Amino acid sequence: MLRSDHILATVEMIQKENLDVRAVTMGINLLDCRGGDVRQTCRRIEEKIGTVAAHFVATCNQVSRKYGVPVVNKRISVTPIAFVGAGFDRQGFVELALALDRAAAAVGVDILGGFSAQVEKGMTATDRAYIAAIPEALARTSKICASINIASSHKGINMDALALIGQTVKDLAEITREQNGFGAAKFVVFCNQPGDNPFMAGAIHGLEEADLVLNVGVSGPGVIARALDRLIHLKGRDHLGLDDIAEEIKQTTFRVTRCGELIGRKVSEELGIDFGVVDLSLAPTPTVGDSVGEILQILGVDVVGAPGSTAILAMLNDAVKKGGIFASKAVGGLSGAFIPVMEDAVLAEAVGSGALCLEKLEAMTCVCSVGLDMIPIPGAVDADTISAIIADEMALGMINNKTTAVRLIPVPGKEAGEIVSFGGLFGASPIMPVRNVGKSSRFIAWGGRIPAPIHSFKN
Amino acid sequence: MSKEMIMSVMSKDRPGIVADITGAIYQLQGDLADLNQSVLCDYLTMILVATFADSVTPEDVAAAFSHIQSETRLEVVVKEMASPLGAKAKNVEEAYILTVQGPNKSGLVYRISLFCYQHGINILDLATTLDGDQYTMILQLDCSGVESIDDIRTSLTSCAVEAGLTVVLQHEDIFKATSEITLF
Structure with missing residues (x-):
């Protein structure tokens, strides 16, 4: 029999710290669904998803019940749709989005990601049609998430696409004005987008993947926060150093990851499909006590955004990776701490009090995944300024060989400081002020490409 | 031919008691198959399974144990097992x-x-x-x-x-x- 103290430590984690598996995401290749026209392609997509994912949600629920660990989100990611819809026009892509939405609803998943394209070096006519379709596609669907990779460490930054994307974000917000621009919350812009990330809105089923694969996103900022509270209470602040704290984070992450790995492997066994990766990201939710910001406060900054925040986040991110990598057979996706403002109550509060500004968030994203995420900004911020904010974040990812992403929501008709709420997992936050608005247009107007950095030439 | 016996022992705990018990089995040329012991409030309890030659009886084993020094009397039960050792392995999946x-x-x-x-x-x-x-x-x-x-x-x-x-x-x-x- 197992040792009692190990058993009780795990019970503590499950019972008091609300351990869960944040997302089980089924990746589905749709390249073989291509038909002669839009209608036939849509039909094949719906048939394939309906067949391969028919028992997906029920199986997740069954495994979740057996092990007593909740699987919070059941999701699907598909091949970036611009590849599936090559040659289709704008309307064709809207139809594809509607078909995906129907398929997602039919199999009962929460969200479907992969209404996506990869344009880090250049754009085809199809890619332009896809980009033009994004606002209508996301406004007319409820379960579809979109993402686009416009930069990579290997290819540089596609500034033509970037210029279009600033306007797309504005259009998305405008077309969903009645919901405070919620459409923009379902669209992420990436540098170095991974093809096996189970988290939304940026999940895709990469071209390098097999036909079907199951990826798992473990989470647990709440579990880590409680473990640190307990350690500090037990040993006393004066008897601990940051290396002890890092060790505790590492060990806790190990246990959290193992649970995710177990659940993921059991689901994939039941469904008879390959298990892909565990994504080790610390993904907060708006629920009190499930916050990455709270961990930063426990570790010693009174408010998130105060000097020291970046250093703490760097240590946290690193310890999470170290604990998780040993716990799992295959790690992938984003694997780092997320700092999505609206989805993290403590971060949102720091925005409200003026402690956390956009520039500090940008600095923090240098040491964690995934980027400037879920940040509501004033609706009046122009498209070029949005493109330029994205460009800065893309440059961080490109130069540092890491994934970065941007999900900004220019809330129509609202000003900095006003509260915006999307409810549920999307959360709420005061609108973050943007400084130096309208001062980057000459930069964005250049277009072309920012060439790949020197360290990409390794051949 | 050989036979399996199951033995249970309870006594006040002391250093060397496990060696004495397993030593008694060794002296009888018994082959220890499985053993589980636990100490609770300074009392030791042990359950053992061993294979002996057909000529060895449960009474022989009990007699060998009776020579072991203990602060309390050594409580011993020895029984010949009804089913062979191989039958015990049950894999519990749930x-x-x-x-x-x-x-x-x-x-x-x-x-x-x-x-x-x-x-x-x-x-x-x-x-x-x-x-x-x-x-x-x-x-x-x-x-x-x-x-x-x-x-x-x-x-x-x-x-x-x-x-x-x-x-x-x-x-x-x-x-x-x-x-x-x-x-x-």
């Missing part, structure tokens, strides 16, 4: 760990073990500790005969609430995953 915690009062173990019996659950292992007034029970259960683990959780929770206990029923795999290096 092993669950139940933890029960709450303020100490009499009848707690009875209440939980009765619950298990009434619901067709076999208790494979059970350990309890008392820390101050806090009583903790950890049970390893074979839930193979259970149709719905959800229903068990629900009725277990209501049974525990009545008794002022906190219970958590989790599949054993979860604990293996979080506490052991090798997972699959």
Whole structure:
């Protein structure tokens, strides 16, 4: 029999710290669904998803019940749709989005990601049609998430696409004005987008993947926060150093990851499909006590955004990776701490009090995944300024060989400081002020490409 | 030919007692197959399975044990096993760990073990500790005969609430995953 103290430590984690598996995401290749026209392609997509994912949600629920660990989100990611819809026009892509939405609803998943394209070096006519379709596609669907990779460490930054994307974000917000621009919350812009990330809105089923694969996103900022509270209470602040704290984070992450790995492997066994990766990201939710910001406060900054925040986040991110990598057979996706403002109550509060500004968030994203995420900004911020904010974040990812992403929501008709709420997992936050608005247009107007950095030439 | 015997020993604990017991079996040219021992409040209890030559009787084994020095009399039971050793290996696929915690009062173990019996659950292992007034029970259960683990959780929770206990029923795999290096 197992040792009692190990058993009780795990019970503590499950019972008091609300351990869960944040997302089980089924990746589905749709390249073989291509038909002669839009209608036939849509039909094949719906048939394939309906067949391969028919028992997906029920199986997740069954495994979740057996092990007593909740699987919070059941999701699907598909091949970036611009590849599936090559040659289709704008309307064709809207139809594809509607078909995906129907398929997602039919199999009962929460969200479907992969209404996506990869344009880090250049754009085809199809890619332009896809980009033009994004606002209508996301406004007319409820379960579809979109993402686009416009930069990579290997290819540089596609500034033509970037210029279009600033306007797309504005259009998305405008077309969903009645919901405070919620459409923009379902669209992420990436540098170095991974093809096996189970988290939304940026999940895709990469071209390098097999036909079907199951990826798992473990989470647990709440579990880590409680473990640190307990350690500090037990040993006393004066008897601990940051290396002890890092060790505790590492060990806790190990246990959290193992649970995710177990659940993921059991689901994939039941469904008879390959298990892909565990994504080790610390993904907060708006629920009190499930916050990455709270961990930063426990570790010693009174408010998130105060000097020291970046250093703490760097240590946290690193310890999470170290604990998780040993716990799992295959790690992938984003694997780092997320700092999505609206989805993290403590971060949102720091925005409200003026402690956390956009520039500090940008600095923090240098040491964690995934980027400037879920940040509501004033609706009046122009498209070029949005493109330029994205460009800065893309440059961080490109130069540092890491994934970065941007999900900004220019809330129509609202000003900095006003509260915006999307409810549920999307959360709420005061609108973050943007400084130096309208001062980057000459930069964005250049277009072309920012060439790949020197360290990409390794051949 | 050989035969298997099962032996149970209880005595006040002291250094060297395990060596004395296993030494007695060795002297009789017995081959030890399995052993489980536990010490509780300074008392040692041990259950052993060993193979002996056909000529050795349970009385011979008991006699060999009777020479062992102990502060209390050595309580010994020796029986010849009815079924061969190979028949014992039963792989429990639906092993669950139940933890029960709450303020100490009499009848707690009875209440939980009765619950298990009434619901067709076999208790494979059970350990309890008392820390101050806090009583903790950890049970390893074979839930193979259970149709719905959800229903068990629900009725277990209501049974525990009545008794002022906190219970958590989790599949054993979860604990293996979080506490052991090798997972699959």
